[in-house]
Every structure is written in C-alpha cells, then in structure tokens.
Amino acid sequence: MTLLHILAFCAFALVVGLLLPRRWRGWLLMAASVGAIYALQPASTIRHLGFWLPTGTLALTVFSWALTAPPEERDRKQTLATGLTLVVLVLLIGALRYAGPLSRVLEARPPTMPPILLALAVVAGLTALTARFFAKKRWLGGAFFAFVLLLFLILKTDPWGQAVSAWLRAWSGQSVDLASALDIGWLGFSYVAFRLLHTLRDSMQDRLPALSLREYLTYVIFFPAFTAGPIDRAERFVKGLREPKALSAGDVWEAGQRIVVGIFKKFVLADSLALISLNAVNAAQVSSAGWTWVLLYAYGFNIYLDFSGYTDVAIGMAKLMGITLPENFDRPYLKPNLTSFWNSWHMTLAQWFRSYYFNPLTRSLRSGKRLPVPVIIIIGQFSTMCLIGLWHGVTWNFLIWGAWHGIGLFIHNRWYEWARTRPSKPNAPLWLQRVGQVGSVLLTFHFVNLGWVWFALPNPELAIQVFGTLFGM
Structure with missing residues (x-):
C-alpha cells in the first residue's frame, strides 16, 4: 500500500x-x-x-x-x-x-x-x-x-x-x-x-x-x-x-493520530532504516563486527516499524468507519522474556496458531499417551513456531527462525517453572530489581534480533557467516 x-x-x-x-x-x-x-x-x-x-x-x-x-x-x-x-x-x-x-x-x-x-x-x-x-x-x-x-x-x-x-x-x-x-x-x-x-x-x-x-x-x-x-x-x-460506532470528534482525532503515527513509522523511520538494514548484499560485503551489529539493529527496528506502522494505519482507518480492529503489537521490544514478546508481536497471528494448532495439539497429547509435561511443551512450542516460520515462506531460513524461537520459548518455560519452585527470598533492593528488569529486556531484545539474521537472509550459509562476523569469528 x-x-x-x-x-x-x-x-x-x-x-x-x-x-x-x-x-x-x-x-x-x-x-x-x-x-x-x-x-x-x-x-x-x-x-x-x-x-x-x-x-x-x-x-x-x-x-x-x-x-x-x-x-x-x-x-x-x-x-x-x-x-x-x-x-x-x-x-x-x-x-x-x-x-x-x-x-x-x-x-x-x-x-x-x-x-x-x-x-x-x-x-x-x-x-x-x-x-x-x-x-x-x-x-x-x-x-x-x-x-x-x-x-x-x-x-x-x-x-x-x-x-x-x-x-x-x-x-x-x-x-x-x-x-x-x-x-x-x-x-x-x-x-x-x-x-x-x-x-x-x-x-x-x-x-x-x-x-x-x-x-x-x-x-x-x-x-x-x-x-x-x-x-x-x-x-x-x-x-x-x-453496529458501527457513531463517529465523534474525539474518535476522528484519535484515528487521525493513529494514522499519522503509522505513516511516520512506515514512510519516514522504517524506509530510512531500510537503507542500512541487513540484507543479502551488505551481509556479504561488511566484514566489521561493529557495522554488522548496526545492520542487524537497523533490520530489527525496520521490520517492527514497517509492520506496526501499517497496522496503525489499518486500525486508524477502520476506526474512521466505526469499526474496531484488534491490536497487533504492544511494545514487543520492551518485554522481559520471550513469552511476553510473542504475546505482543503479531498478536493476531500468534492467537490464530494458538487457537487452531497449539491448543488442539497439546490437548490431544495430554489425552493420549501419558507423556511428560516438558515433552508436550517442547513438541507444541517447537512445532508451532516452525509453522509460524514457514507461514512467511517455505525456506530453510524461515524454518530455522521458527525453530530458534521454539527452543527459546521452551527454555524460558522451563526456567520459569524452575524459578517458581525455588524458596522465596526477601525483597531485593529496588536498584537491583531494576537492573534485573533491564537485563531481562536486553537479553530478550538481543535474542530476538539475533533470530532476525535467519529471517533476513536467503540461506543458512550466509546467516552462519553473519553470525561469525557478529562475534568476531
């Protein structure tokens, strides 16, 4: 559009x-x-x-x-x-x-x-x-x-x-x-x-x-x-x-703001970042670890601003006609863990797969053979994320990107279950809690952005080469 x-x-x-x-x-x-x-x-x-x-x-x-x-x-x-x-x-x-x-x-x-x-x-x-x-x-x-x-x-x-x-x-x-x-x-x-x-x-x-x-x-x-x-x-x-909602002056103002923000995100920020975003051409040309990180960060913000910008425009446009579309993004790069990220990134796609694949699959696995809970979780999360990857295109890199997130979600689930069973400790100092929160956000942000390497590039060989450049190998 x-x-x-x-x-x-x-x-x-x-x-x-x-x-x-x-x-x-x-x-x-x-x-x-x-x-x-x-x-x-x-x-x-x-x-x-x-x-x-x-x-x-x-x-x-x-x-x-x-x-x-x-x-x-x-x-x-x-x-x-x-x-x-x-x-x-x-x-x-x-x-x-x-x-x-x-x-x-x-x-x-x-x-x-x-x-x-x-x-x-x-x-x-x-x-x-x-x-x-x-x-x-x-x-x-x-x-x-x-x-x-x-x-x-x-x-x-x-x-x-x-x-x-x-x-x-x-x-x-x-x-x-x-x-x-x-x-x-x-x-x-x-x-x-x-x-x-x-x-x-x-x-x-x-x-x-x-x-x-x-x-x-x-x-x-x-x-x-x-x-x-x-x-x-x-x-x-x-x-x-x-039953379309009657349009008030406040609705027009709110919808207009949403549309203007979406246009700015897509056509100013995202299109500008696209000039320096990771792609097959510059991935093969750049040999500096620092500049490769710049390309990767640019890609991560580009794909978010492009996609969420279009979503803002769609939601604002529908609101002008009295129709409320569901939200699709909720500040995903500020989430402290991968589960929260996927509850705030392309939310309607994740909900679709949850309703029509993940939930029926896990119910079926629970009702059949007595599989251990971790096995059910890894099968459900891994296969769901692989399918979400293949939804973007049937290529090895999209499949690996899905597997990357499937494994990450399973690790977070096991960590959460382990931490929940640990004895509670006295409240840590406020500064230490904030450091932990910031660290969680940064860890999740970088895990997601490293996953974009698979998403942005056409084949595993080039993606592995970029990983080597990122870490000076």
Whole structure:
C-alpha cells in the first residue's frame, strides 16, 4: 500500500464515517473492498494475472461462504443482491480496459470481456450448486480446507511457484524460460487464507455465527487490513460491522493520530532504516563486527516499524468507519522474556496458531499417551513456531527462525517453572530489581534480533557467516 493509496483510503473512510447512513455502510464497504483488492494488486509479467488473482480471491471467498452459510442465509434476497452487485463490480473493473486514462487506477490491465464473463458464470454456477446441494457438508468443507492449505503452500514454496508460473506462461503463450515464483505475487493471500481457514474450521465445529454473503466478503477482504492484517475473528468483526460506532470528534482525532503515527513509522523511520538494514548484499560485503551489529539493529527496528506502522494505519482507518480492529503489537521490544514478546508481536497471528494448532495439539497429547509435561511443551512450542516460520515462506531460513524461537520459548518455560519452585527470598533492593528488569529486556531484545539474521537472509550459509562476523569469528 503506497502513501497515495493510504491518503485516498483515509479520505474515503472519513466520508463513510461522517456522512454515510449506517444502512448503506455495509454495502459501500463491500464495494470499496472489492475495488481496493484490484487497485492494490501489483502487475505481473504473466499476461492479465494481475486481474485474475484478485478475482480468484473473490471466487474462493464466495465458495467458502457457500460451504459455511446456514440455509436461512443462502436463501435470503440479500444474498442474490450481493451476488449481482459483485458481478457488476467485477465487470466494471474489467471494463476499465477500455476506459483510456481511467484504466491507470489498476496496475494490471484486465483481459477482454468474454473470459471474464465465462469465469463469472463458472464461479456462479459452482457456488449455486454448492449452496443448494453441498452446504455444511463436512467432507467438502474439509476438502476445501485442504485445498486452501495446498494453494498457500504452493505460493510459499519457490520451486512449486515457479512450476505454476511456467504452466501459466505456456497457457498465455509467453516464454516458459522466464518463469519465476515472483510472477505469482498474490497480494494479501496469506491473510485471506487464514481468515478462510478460520471460518471453515469454526463452521465444521458449529461455532461460526451466521454471516450474510456481504458480511463474509467484507470480513475476508476488508481493505484496511487486506495487505498486512491484523487477522480479526469473524464473530468479532461482524459485530462491529453490524453496529458501527457513531463517529465523534474525539474518535476522528484519535484515528487521525493513529494514522499519522503509522505513516511516520512506515514512510519516514522504517524506509530510512531500510537503507542500512541487513540484507543479502551488505551481509556479504561488511566484514566489521561493529557495522554488522548496526545492520542487524537497523533490520530489527525496520521490520517492527514497517509492520506496526501499517497496522496503525489499518486500525486508524477502520476506526474512521466505526469499526474496531484488534491490536497487533504492544511494545514487543520492551518485554522481559520471550513469552511476553510473542504475546505482543503479531498478536493476531500468534492467537490464530494458538487457537487452531497449539491448543488442539497439546490437548490431544495430554489425552493420549501419558507423556511428560516438558515433552508436550517442547513438541507444541517447537512445532508451532516452525509453522509460524514457514507461514512467511517455505525456506530453510524461515524454518530455522521458527525453530530458534521454539527452543527459546521452551527454555524460558522451563526456567520459569524452575524459578517458581525455588524458596522465596526477601525483597531485593529496588536498584537491583531494576537492573534485573533491564537485563531481562536486553537479553530478550538481543535474542530476538539475533533470530532476525535467519529471517533476513536467503540461506543458512550466509546467516552462519553473519553470525561469525557478529562475534568476531
């Protein structure tokens, strides 16, 4: 999301919050979110892929809704109205191909109308059949859950992404030799996938509230949170969508402050630090331990300011429209231990994995064989963090980064349990307590920042070389 996008979206959000009647707000938010995912999607070197990827997002979302919606939602007149509105919106976006200068609002040129009409007909037909005959079928919900996971895995694995790129290039009559995984830059799919998986899983367990097609679409592709989160829960989001908070002068001021802070963090601080942040090029060139530490610190603050800056903008933008998004960061670099760090860094992602992987896994391990508690903890924490690493990309370095944090969390858990059983001692002097607190924060900060070495670099060999430089080896 560029600065121009942010300013345009903020102006739109302010108009929605101040001027639009509540009864029309849901429709306009859905329409704006549909338009936004096309406008934000980067162009691809594969012909027209920049149009088909957001169209695929809409198709997956509509199909997922058809699988999860109760009968009373599928049969409502509003569902037909939403479907027709969605078709009209996609056709209007496709018509920008013929709109001359107006087509510049899209980075990717749409294809001609016949393939768009065919695609819409196929999606509409499959959705109608699913809603009529297969809705709430657990086996189909499970199969679609697996399909979304497989699609996510393909996009995150470079060799598979390159193979898909080659196939698409051959289909469109382009050179297969130029195929690259970078051709398939499906904007926002990481977050879309986790929202779909959340609703599919909750539906299979009969925990998902009834959502209209319009509400479901808006939840999955809500434009402030589309590119960088946070990952809200459907029941929480739709409550705010149905009952948006009336916008007061104080709300406008608070939201504006949040947006300005986010813009400053992202476009001033983070983008400046990016010039001296650790990367594959300077990691191989810098031989001084001192300068390598500077590069590493710059990267650590860059990734935090960039990510939290976008989150601030998203939360502020949503607030202008009367919707409260969940917080995603809470001063993570000031936490005294790794557990507290992960309770304050990318909180909605950590909560997602806790709800849908860690908690079910540990419950299963406790109910089966009588495994020792430390074994259950190391299996749960280590595998969870490895999956969080692979969520960023299926590479050795992301896997090692996840393992780094998994081991760190286990060590902290064992230390905490050991310290809790020690006999209590008289209160230490206040100065000594403060020294201990500062030391804990510094230790956690450096453990996290050393972990960024794996995250920032493309392969283990270069990461090991950087560790050697950092410690003068």
